[in-house]
Structures are given as structure tokens and as C-alpha cells.
Amino acid sequence: MFAGCIDIGGTFTDLILYERGKGLEIMKSPTTPGEFERGFMDVLALAAKSRGLSLGDFLVKLELLVHGTTVSTNALVEGKVAAAGLLCNAGHPDILTLREAPRKRAFLTKIDYPEPYIPRKFTCEVRGRIDAMGNEIEPLVEADVVAAAKHLKTCNVAAVAVSLLWSIVNPKHELRVREILQEELPGIPVTLSHELNPVPREYRRTISTAINASLYPIVGAYVSKLDQALRAAGYKNELLIANCVGGMMPPDEIIARPIYSVMSGPTLAPIAAMQLTTDPNVIVVDMGGTTFDVSALRDRQLVITPEATFGMDMLGIPKIDVRSVGAGGGSIAWVDAGGLIKVGPQSAAAKPGPACYGKGGTEATVTDANVVLGIIDPDYFLGGQMKLDRAKAETAVERFAKKVRLGTVEAAYAIYTTSNHNMIGAVEDITVNEGIDPRDSYLVSGGGATACHIGEMAQILGIKRFMIPRFAAGLSAYGGLISDVRWEEAATLHETHVDFAVERTNALIDRLRARGRAFLDRAGFPRARQRFEYAYQGRYLYQSWDIEVPFTLPGDRLTEADVPRLAAAFHQMHERIYTIKDENDVVEFTTWKVRAVGDTGGADRRGVDLPKQQGAPSPKSRRKVYLGPKQGFLEIPVYQGDGLGSGARIDGPAIIEEPTTTILLLRGQSAVTDAHRNYLVELAG
Template sequence: MTYELCIDIGGTFTDCLVEAPDGGRHIFKVPTTPGVFQNGFMNAIETSAEGFGMTLADFLQKVDRIVHGSTVSTNALVERKVARTGYLCNAGHLDVLTIREALPKPVFDWRLDYPDPYVSRGRTFGITGRMDAAGNELEPLDEASVVAAVDALRAGGAEAIGVAYLWSISNPAHEIRTREIIADMWPEVPVTLSHELNPIGREYRRTIATVIDASLQPIVSSYVRALTGALDAAGYDKDLLLANCMGGMMPPEELIRRPIYSVMSGPTLAPMAAQQLLPGRNLIVADMGGTTFDVSALRDGAPVVSPEAWIGPDMLGMAKIDVRSVGAGGGSIAWVDAGGMLRVGPHSAAAVPGPACYGRGGTQPTITDANLVLGYLDPDHFLGGSMPLDRAAAESVLSPLAETLGLSIEALSHAIFTTSNNTMVGLITDMTVKEGIDPRDSSIVVGGGATALHIAEIAREMGITEILIPRFAAGLSAFGGLISDMRREEVASQLHASDAFDVDRVNGVLDDLYAAGKAFLDRAGVPEERQRFDYVFLARYRYQSWEIEVPFMPTDGHITEADVEALVAAFHDMHERVYSVRMDGDVVEFTTWKVRATGVRPGRIAPAGMPAATSRSATPKLSRRVYMHERSGMVECPVYFGEELRPGDTLDGPAIIEEPTTTILVPQDARVTLDSEDNYQMLLGDVA
């Protein structure tokens, strides 16, 4: 009789989703503790223990597995609170981090200040020595210049070093020797080598990933050790797994070794949860937390993976599940700009002090304060009644803004509500319409405690009619952590043209990648029967600038001469799918090879799907005045308590459904049914 936990640290709350021995799922929320996140982590476990009537020590004895999604590395990058990092590159190539791949936008704004490089010129050192693209040594490594650079970095207070030399992916000897020199001189400093971390041909992407990884080494290792230390002190000695940016899990020591995989790892768990809830579907996953609104997408049941994730002005340089964020969380602050326009976000009241209605000293109006004034939140039922809200405090911070704009408090609150919704619609548009995807072909899966208040208006704007709101929506990312597999991606660059394809060399690369992936799974203790390996190549037409990713499955991990034609055909098919054009007569260039190693989670939770539910009219518990857009004002609205609803219960809008950790706003043109898997199905449109 054991429990499994996933703890997801957000900007305002830390969520703990517990899978009980009977299969039931329970959510517990505590305030996030910025600066000492491990305290909030342990508080969440202790609160969960109390919820099951146990002491922390007794509860941990019954916990078999803890998984964790962290924002520590993401916050460090966004706030630039990372380790002082040195960068060693080839002499004459000091500006890779400055030039980048040119700025993404706006390209014609001559007034734009060019952003500073991730590593300053003062900690950037050119090292004499050079390899060519074929891996031939053109100039030997000048070890004296390495020694001088390390001496200067040490004297200047550097805390980590990234090494990225040209064509190290073809011959890494110079990078390896550089690390040996650093280890002899300064053994305690963490060092990241580009050919080991991200062996791709794109110079900037390989370099930026290298220095980001190096800069996170002290921060992530310190956090993970503090976390494991707190668990050890509490008596926990079972499995702890940490989320990575590919929507999977890694043991702590693996994430310490490659901390860049922890960047934006928490939000990647939400699409994994949606994949489990509605397998094989086109989905949009909307997750509104206290600080941000996060959006991801699934096509035919597979999460969209992006090779171009950005952190501020810098690219991450690593492939990750495509999750995009905007500052429109419950704590986002409403304000008036110089032109007299109402704006919401991106700044947030965060966990400390939080929205004014939390009663913790917040002094600025937020989305949560507006939702309370609109009647969407019950001040006595928030978080199941464990955290009463102060409506008077919300009105006091909204009043000055209402006077400035000449609006009533209710009208201002609705303006804040719709303004934030428009921001969210814009983000979904960026991920769908601007990527050539028709959002009307998708359903929405809701995550986050506040999303279900906003989602109907957002879906209507996007032309989407089907919404799934799990009872545990507030812990959607945490649920994704519970059901996620162990994952790691191994990458190698090796150029082959379809008219000159060297099968033996490719098989050698695939063997090396498979061995590295298997070693990862073996270190993580995954038995062979739960080990899975997927293969991917990146390719392009000759003279194209960019590659596309194509999955393939070699027989016994190897390809034959006869398989090459099938690989080329697979590329043509994928190119047509992505760009709506194919050029069957053109030469295809294969540039990069990947093996994705997966340790399949034991005892997978069965997919929920969206089963048909037997219709049975539900009975409201009470009513209260709520602002309804369709009626342009406050109206008496029925309120249903989620704890009293049973599978098959159906209700029509307008209505409010209150769950302990989320509240659902049902508009006038919607019908909601609680299905057999405890998910609320909302259908928008004519429900007569």
C-alpha cells in the first residue's frame, strides 16, 4: 500500500498531486517559497501527510516514488541570476554569442539596442588551435593560451567554464585536452564541453547551450543537493526523479550532470498529462498559474517539439517540448500605460506578497482580485475553504485604477478579465494559426487553478467547441509528472547525401547513440523489458538552410543499403506535410542522427479518453451574483459544488462549478457533463 507524489513548484503555489493506493488522486497546495524552494517542497509533502492523517515520517515510509518539476533553472535564466561563466572559443571567433543567428525580430528597427552576449567579452577568451569540418587538425592547440585563460577566469571570480570550439563535433580532441588542463589547474570548477552536450553543426546553438549549461551547474547542483538533503533528513530513501525539458524524468545525478535539461521542465509536464487524458488527439493545452499562462500543443497525440526555444534574447540551443508562456497568471498586475490603455501583466505579484485578496500585503490589482469582485471566486471556498479571500482588500486596490479609467469596479474587473483573455488568445494564435494549424481542429485540455474561469471565452474566440477540464486541473502538470517516463535524447552530427550515403558510418553512429542511451537507462535502474529506443534523423534538400525532423525505425538498430530509399521517401513525405511541397528528384542531405532512450514507467495509468456520459440533470447547491458577459452585468447564477457531482451529472450555463482547487465558469451557451473518468466535458454552442 504505497503512494506516489509529484510536486510542481509554480510562481505562486507549490502543488503536490498524490496517487493513493486505491488509485485516487488528491491535490494539496501550499505557497511557494522563493529563494528556498526546498522549503515549499517539504511543506507540500507535510500538508499531504496531514491530509491523509499521518505524520511526515509515517507518510514518507509509505511513499514509493517522488517526481518533481522545478522552475529553479528557468527563474535563474530569466532573472540572470546564474553563475559567472567563462567561455573558451577559437581565436578570431569571439563574437559567436554576440552575433547569434541575427535577432529574430524586429529586423528593421534601427533603434533596437543589440542585446549583450550571454557571456561578457571580459570572460571570453580566444584559444589558438583549429580543426576543419572533416576533423583534420589545421593548427595544434596552444596549451599556453588555455592556461592563461583559466588563470584569468579564476582571478576574475568565474564559477564555471564552457568550452565550444569550431568543428569539435568532427574531432573533439582540443576540447577534451582543454578540460584536462582545466582539471589539473582548477579541479573544482564545473566545465561543459560543446561536443558532449549538444553535438550539432549550428555553431551558435551549440555554443549558447554550452555556456547556459555551464552557468547552471552550481545553481542546479546546489538546489538538488538541498532537496535530497531535506528528504534524507525527513527519512525518505526511495526514488526521486526530476523533470526534464523533453517531458520526461531523470535521476537527480543525471540532471546535475546536464542542468540545461531542467530549463522550462515543469511546464512540459502538462502536455504529457493531456496526451494521457486524450490519446491520439489534436489538443491545445492551456495552463494558467499564478505568474504565467502556458500553452502547448499536440498533433495526432504527439507533443510538438521545438528546436528554437528562447530564454529572453537568447536561444536555449536544445530541442524541447514547445511550451510558450506569457505573463497572464492569476497574480498578473493590471496597470494603465502612458497612452491611457489598460494593460495586464507581465509583472506579477507572485507568491510574495501575492494578490491583495490573499491578505498578505499585496498592494496592486491583479487578475485574481478582479475575478473575486466579478463573483467568479467564492471568498469562503477558495482552496476548499483553507485560504479565505478578502474582497474588501481586492476592491481597495482596484478602486484607484477604476477612478483613473472612469469605470465602476465591476466594469474595470471585467475589463481586466477580457484583457487577460485577449493576451491568452494571442499566445494560442501564435502556436496555432501562425504555425499553419487550424485551432478549430483541436480540443482544449485545461490545467491550472484559474484557467477554467477564462477558458470558455478564449475557446469561443478561437472557434473551439470542446473543452476537457479534469477535476485535478490545478495539478495537471503534477499529473504529467506522475505518468511520465524516464527520457533522454542522444545526438550526433554526420553529413550524408542521398547520392553518396555511407551505410557503415551511419550504423556506427547509431551504435554509439544507442549505447549512450542504454547506459543512461541502466544507470537509472530501468530494467531491459522497460527500455525503449526511438530513432530520428534531421535532413534537408541540398542548398536548403534548415532541416526537418523525421522519425524512422531501423531493424535491430541498423540500416541497410535497401533502407536508404525508404529514408529518402520518408523525408519527402514529411517535407510535404510540413511545407505542402515535395521535390522527389532533389538530393536529400542527412545531417543529424538521434536516439531517444525511454524508460517506460511501470504500472501506467490507463488513458482516460473522453467517454460518453449518461445524462442526468444536476442540482445547484446555492446561487450568487456573478458577472456574465452575455448579459452585460451581474446576474444571479446557480453554483454547483463539485464534491457533490457524480459521473453522468449534466448542467447548462450560466453556472459556476466549485472544486476545492479550481472553479469553472460555465457560460450561457455551454453544457457541462462529468464523465466516468472524473473529467468535466464542456461543449460550447447550441446546447438546446
């Protein structure tokens, strides 16, 4: 029997397949922009063919299928979301315009003030007011809601967001608004802010509600179409969709809350890294065809950020902290007005792809540069399944070289190193800019293209130890294969550690846990495979911003003795993030969270242990690789990765070719394989 996870990237759609008793295998099929479900089914057909089965017979044997989708992310990035309307309190139509004064880099003084996520012409005010204590101080004027519905109907909106003041403590008005809208706009989905994101910050609650509403028709259509295609082909079991908090959700749940699918694919990489290494502090990098994603583990905990942004807008919900830059294998090299070499963020993507793909691309990309430099063997791309055109790569790079007055090889190396520095900047953003020395972290390298670059990146960053997993090209897909079903329930309740109401807080946690348990019950998990994790958002009294702090709950109840422990955990987290703490200050707790986790059995989906390497490995060939102006072209050994046993040692400079990735080891770097043929790289000696 099989289990699999499919992650759709900018260039390739990855499948990590687990077969009981035989371990793991990675397969890749070209991504099909505009028809992502076709690439999804293509890679399943490839897996079926590899097992000598028809697609229908293979799907019958597939016990679990997980999917990390980019549909919502692409819609946000490209601005191709559905038209949505917004209902807000009278006097507050500009909440999406004023925002939270988003942080920007120091010298961006000439940026235009961005338009609100939902245009003012689609924003309607309704009279009625709930105060901060949950009291109704002005009744809802239902005629305003009816008028708003009639106006939005003329605007042809596909969804409606409703965000009213203090609905988090009394949702009476929001619930009635939905009832009226369902009568006036039948079939139009309505998102209520208190149900989606019950936090006290009005902008964050409103923007998340607006984004969710605008994604509802898009994600709903995609997931429904995909589910129908799978059922028609013979799949009988559950399809799980990755979310941005490090877990999976059933299709119905992700359709109802599509905002949780945003950036869901990259958030799986740190899940994979947590399984692959026991190091407490880890930097996780993942270079795909279009983007380079960076995330981290701190004290073996996922780093959750409440301030994820898209453009000038926040996402509004907490998610695993992943920073992305436009630096992938398909990133295009160009020259700016000052004559400086730039790489990305523009990408050749899957269509037409890099010039060497021979599908119509003419611009020089990072992949083309790697072919010209000799790092990638055109005859062994994807294990020889896809032949690259070296002549077209050279033509594209030569055309670029003339613009910068360099030789072809020198221009290719300039593209290579520029791309490396773009990625180094992303790593520094999540480490140095957060007060963390990257040299103190272990590095896990994911993505099909990263292993060509990681050696030089590690040198520049001063990182002496890193890992290239055997399935680096499908790191996110592997994270999905081993991850659990995960859902989060949250509610606002203000307490301080000096006058903490234990029973009131326990009653709230009980309600959140009951809702989380109901979610797991709906998802089909027996009680023995359910567990719960807890966190709160807190701040020093009168501080502006909250931070999230996980905590344990022995016996499922808080006691008076636990309150100092909660406060101490806040001080520790504040010091870790900001390097300072004030143990004499009052800690204020604002929001409480319960994460419901359903065990999918992912921890058992591991590769089969390899036999020990007998003797020193022998290279399969040697080839010339350009290693920079000081070394020029060097003829270095090339090793066949899938012929190595555990404990094999290879010293750089050398190349190791796996079917889905090429590893370049530089001088002074030494790789040793572990029991699953992950490559553990250290400075020699």
C-alpha cells in the same frame, strides 16, 4: 504505497499524489520564493497530515517522487545565473555576440543590440584547429589554455564552458582543454560542447554550453539541498527531476546537464494531455499564478522545437515547444502611456500575491478581478482552506478603475477580458502563426485559474470542444507523475538520400543506443522496461535550417529499403510545417538522435472510476456573476464538483466548483463528466 509529483509554480507548489487502490489527489501549498525547497517539503507535510501520518512515516511509503523545478528558468529570466567563462578558438570570440541574427517582430527597430550571454572579459581564445573532416590542422597551444585559466581565476568564475570548432567530429582538443582546466582550476565545473550538444551549428552549440555552465552551480546546489532535505526527513527512494524533452532524469544527471531542466515544468502539461485524450491534434493551455503556457500535440506527437529562446538568446538544445506569456492569476493590471489597459507581465507572484490574499498586495490582479465579478467565491478558494478578502480585492480594483475612469465592476471585467485576449494571442502564436486552424484542434485546459477564462477564450477562438481535467490545477504535476525517464543522445553525420551510407549510419546509431542504454542502466531500469525512440534532423540540400523528423527502426537496424521511407517522412514533415514539399529535391540528413526511455509504470497511475450520476445534478447554491455589459449580473447555479458522478451534465451559464479550480460555463456551453470527473465541454446542441 504512494507515488507523487511536485511542480513549483509562481504562486502555489502543486502535489499530485497517487495511492494504490484509491487513485489521485491534488494538494497545494504556497510557493516560497528564494527557498523553494521549503515549499516543496511543506506540500509533502500537507500530504502526510491528510493521511494521518508523520512526515517520516509518509516518506517511507512514498515509492516514487518526481519534481518539475523552476530554479533554472527563474535564474535565466531574472539574469541571476552564475559567472561563467568561455574558451573558444582564436579568432572566434564574438560568436555569442553575433548569434544567428535572431528573429524579431517587424517593427522593433530601436532595440539595443544585446550583450553576449558570457561577457567578452570572460571569453578567452586558444590557438589550435580541427577541420570539418576531423583532421588536426593546427595543434592545440596548451600555454593559451593555462593563461586562460589564470585569467578566469582572477575573474572568480564559478564554471567554464568550452566550445571549439568541429569538436563534434574530433573532440581531441576539447578533452585536453578540460584536463588542463581541471589542473589549473580544481573544483570548477567544465562543460564541453561536444558532450552536451553535438550539433554542427556553432552558435547553438556554444550558447547551450554557456547556459549549461552558468546554471551548473545553481541547479547543483538546489538539487543537492533538496535531496539532502528529503533524505534527512526519511525518504529512501529515487528522486527524479523533470527535463525539457518530456521525461525525467535522476539528480546526478540533471546536475551534470542543468540546461535540460529549463522550462521543465510546463513541458509536462502536453504529456498529461496525451494521457487524457485520444484526439490527434490538441492545444494544451496552462494558466498559473505568473504565466500562461501553451503547447500542442500534432498527430499525437509532442512538438519539439530546436529554436527555443530566452530574451535574445537561443537555448540551443531541442525542447518541447511551449510558448509562455505573462498572463497568470497574479498578473497585475496597469495603464500604459497612451491610456490603454494592460495586464501583465508583471505579477504579484506568491509574495505578496493578489490583494485578496491579504498578504500585503495592493495592485489589482486577475484573481482580484475574478473575485469582484463573482466568479471566484472568496470562502471556497482551495476548497475553503484559504479565505480570500473580497473587500481588499474591491479596493484594489477600485483604485485601478479610477485610473481608467470606469466603475469598479466594469474595470474588473476589463481586466478579465484583457487577460483573456493576452492568452488568446499565445494560443494563436502556436496555431495560426504556424499555419494551423485552432478550430481543428481539441483544447485541454490546465492551471488553477484557467477554467474561469476558458469559456470566453474558446468562444473567441471558435473552438467547440474542450476539456477541463479534474486536476486541471495540477496538470503539469500529473504529467510528471505518469511520464517516463527519458534521455537523448545525438551525433552529427551528414548523409543524403541519394548516396546514403547505411552501415556507417547504423554504426553511429548503435553507439548512441549503447550510450542511452548505459544511462538507463545507471538509472536502475531492467532491460524489459527500456525502449528507444529515433529521430533525425534533416533539410533539403542547401537549405539553411533543419527540421526534426521521428522515425521507427524495426529490428534496430536500417536497411537500403528504409532510405526512401526516411526521405518520405521528411517530405511529409516539411509539408506539415511549411505547407510545401519538393519530392524531387535531395534530402540531407545532418544529425541523428536516439532517445532512451525507462518505463516508470506511470500509465497505471490513474484515478479510480466514479459511479454513474443518478438523475440530474442539483446546484448547491446560486450567486450573481457579472457576465459582461450585455448581460450584467446574472444569478446562476453553482454546482459542487466533487459531488458529481460520471455522466453528469451541466448546461451554462453555470459555475462548477472543484476544490482547486472554478469552472465558468457560458450560455450555450454544456459540460459532461467522464469516468474520472474530467469535464468534457461542447457547444450545446
